[in-house]
Amino acid sequence: MPIAPPATIGAPLAAVDTPALLIDLDAFERNLKRMADFARGAGVRLRPHAKTHKSPDIAARQVALGAVGVCCQKVSEAEVMVAGGIGDMLVSNEVAGAAKLARLAALAAKARIAVCTDDIDNVAEIEAAAAKAGTTIDVLVEIDVGGRRCGVAPGAPAVRIAERVASSRHLRFSGLQAYHGSAQHVREAGERRQQIARAIELVQETLRGLEATGLSAATVGGGGTGTYENEAASRVYNELQTGSYIFMDADYARNKRADGGPFDAYEHALFVNATVMSAPVPERAILDAGLKALAVDSGMPAPWKLPGALYHRPSDEHGILDLSASQVKPKRGDKVLLVPGHCDPTVNLHDWYVGIRGLGGEGARVECLWPVAARGALF
């Protein structure tokens, strides 16, 4: 029994069932264009991360504005993107195991597929899968540039893996994956810049090692919404992998610009629409959106345009608004917009995007319904 969409196209916002995942299409389109323009201006390629949206509809819009393709984090995400018509995918992650790699190799018959590796035995696994499928897979060697997650050590260890890739008939060595995940949410711009400066040094060291063995990296990929300006200015990174800029979550809004102001280059364009289902006392409104409608790993969602209201104490299907410091006291049946603390895992809880045109105005209407097609694509 698939979950039906919570709205119909053309309906007024007030008719959307809750909890629902809304896109403010006006803000979203401005965000898309801003990043596309930035990449073009900086002379770097843009390969946005589809783990944020899990939607071929959105990926197609990014490609239409100049993106070279998208990143995925899982083989199953890439499968959904290929089925949705996207032609160029980087699985920006390690893939372990013959079963998953067989699917990845099969996908390479339908689209350009690249994958990351940080292990020489893993290269042999990818090679075997590609050989069996009769396809060619592009491989990026992932180096640890400070995030202490996946990634081989930069320099000689990375070069050894690159040589192994380059020696394979079924693989193409296409460069380095040098994403610095933990730098993205560092609050101070200067500190983010320093962390990426160190990443750049590690990339350069590895590039010198590659050059010494006669290899070149066509792609050096990295850069999230928190740091991409630094990678773009490096003249070393040539492909940005930003994802969250399309929606801007509450946590990214806590980052600071170089001048100390809030990081506001992108607008909040994703909301969870919730209904007050109970308001036993005026200072407490209970919303129908809890842990199953909103991810709270990066902090609570922020009530939108309700100064003083605080979302707290979420349980599975309840969220509590503390209204003691809010002038406005939403009543039972009223609707409230919430800015997710972390967009990516919030999106993954929903089956549908409800695209709203004119959000905030009188005539706000449902313009489109996009399935979160790769929701639950964990494999």
Added chain:
Amino acid sequence: MPIAPPATIGAPLAAVDTPALLIDLDAFERNLKRMADFARGAGVRLRPHAKTHKSPDIAARQVALGAVGVCCQKVSEAEVMVAGGIGDMLVSNEVAGAAKLARLAALAAKARIAVCTDDIDNVAEIEAAAAKAGTTIDVLVEIDVGGRRCGVAPGAPAVRIAERVASSRHLRFSGLQAYHGSAQHVREAGERRQQIARAIELVQETLRGLEATGLSAATVGGGGTGTYENEAASRVYNELQTGSYIFMDADYARNKRADGGPFDAYEHALFVNATVMSAPVPERAILDAGLKALAVDSGMPAPWKLPGALYHRPSDEHGILDLSASQVKPKRGDKVLLVPGHCDPTVNLHDWYVGIRGLGGEGARVECLWPVAARGALF
């Protein structure tokens, strides 16, 4: 494109793709029986909460062991349960809005449906929906017994709502909802007992008020996995709504018994199976299960039978095992079982249960695949 199951029936555990949601069927069946036996022995009805499992397959097993029906938290969950053959549902929550109430009233033509209310205007809405659908809905008045979430004040305010329900031709007043959510995870047994003792007083006060108006409460419902023994012993509560006992998450395992020992009446029966996709250094293994495979709102998942290993720093699709204090150092390609910090929202991330018989033994095999049929049923 629906998500395919990560396993086939009869396959060995090693062939299950990851990340996958595993049920240890042996432990699960012992848990089911233990709670059913407890309720029978205590002379109270058992109406387990289906928000934990979202599965008619599991609900049917609970009913087969004597449960009178199940609780749901959302109308759409109840719809899935009715479609799956379950005949008696309490939506243990407030339902706001004509569209949702119309669906609830329609459902009452197919199954016995009860719902909670804490507001007199809400009673009129439920009544209107039932009248329009030509059905009868059972209504419980929810009172706030200390959880400060939904629920009208006990005593006279609750009685007024009960009278309004009882006066309706389309509604049946069937009792009180008196669930104390925030008491469930209080660590000390004595403190949990005190909180429920206060809840019992508030129920009694309300029952006296009802009696004075000639009303009686056929059902007094409440009791979660943390406190149900207290409600069962009260001679006031007569219907338990425990959910988590079937799976036992890592957070409930931090509760203490009255003698100070760990709350271990129920066994961990739910696991997320993950693969090490990268192990750049021996003390760090990166798992393919992150925020999109595991809910972390109640703490990190606990690695199973890996003493000293610590799961930390999850990102969307990565979880990091710190192995510096672990004797065993899982390598790339190895699999690890994780006990979720909080089962309910973890289950909601997956499309399939993989039921394993003989988990922990050599011959562990996939015995069943159950869809998480109400996953994403938010409405």
